[in-house]
Amino acid sequence: TQLLEQSPQFLSIQEGENLTVYCNSSSVFSSLQWYRQEPGEGPVLLVTVVTGGEVKKLKRLTFQFGDARKDSSLHITAAQPGDTGLYLCAGLSGSARQLTFGSGTQLTVLP
Amino acid sequence: NAGVMQNPRHLVRRRGQEARLRCSPMKGHSHVYWYRQLPEEGLKFMVYLQKENIIDESGMPKERFSAEFPKEGPSILRIQQVVRGDSAAYFCASSPQTSGRRLSYEQYFGPGTRLTVT
Numbered sequence: 116t117q118l119l120e121q122s123p124q125f126l127s128i129q130e131g132e133n134l135t136v137y138c139n140s141s142s143v144f145s146s147l148q149w150y151r152q153e154p155g156e157g158p159v160l161l162v163t164v165v166t167g168g169e170v171k172k173l174k175r176l177t178f179q180f181g182d183a184r185k186d187s188s189l190h191i192t193a194a195q196p197g198d199t200g201l202y203l204c205a206g207l208s209g210s211a212r213q214l215t216f217g218s219g220t221q222l223t224v225l226p
Numbered sequence: 227n228a229g230v231m232q233n234p235r236h237l238v239r240r241r242g243q244e245a246r247l248r249c250s251p252m253k254g255h256s257h258v259y260w261y262r263q264l265p266e267e268g269l270k271f272m273v274y275l276q277k278e279n280i281i282d283e284s285g286m287p288k289e290r291f292s293a294e295f296p297k298e299g300p301s302i303l304r305i306q307q308v309v310r311g312d313s314a315a316y317f318c319a320s321s322p323q324t325s326g327r328r329l330s331y332e333q334y335f336g337p338g339t340r341l342t343v344t
Contacts, residue, residue, distance in 0.1 A: 148333070150335070157230075157232075157317050157335035157338045158269070158335055159335070160335075201286070203269070205269075211282070212274050212321070213271035213274060213284070213285065214256065214259075214269075214271060216261075216268045217268065218268045219268060
């Protein structure tokens, strides 16, 4: 069974601070996706990383896929209250189409 | 520009009744996935379907649960004789048909159906 561990589980910071969320596994993933989920809604896809070492930027969000494709990180610069939400990483392995989800990081950005 | 649509958004059933959850994939998507999110737990894969075919149902409970994706119409997740433990949010996702391309990795989720069993 493949597992994705996310840390931290909860994070509460002040507006303007930077933060990093980690997603780690002992398994190799062919791709990894990051989602954000608001209460009562479905996960919204933020980014997909496929190549080991890949770095993608989405405004103030920077996503990195580890060289060995076993881990990933999400860095947010100058966090804003609108960034509040549950951040989920999810991996695909081999030819399987089912996503394995991490347990999520609940981020709260205080004004 | 419709995304993945699910209905109903909320469903209340008494123990022993049947629940039918519907999912219409994004336009142009022919792959559908169902996931379940239990209270205080992460999202767990249930089943993966293409039109008229179940491709992978390894995450589906062996009894009372079934899924279909007919040639016409939405995908249906059916739960017979519901029990309190079935109370959860059920999410449908879809992805494009094209294989071997980056876009085929991406799954887009609907807003979910929140099932409450009383």
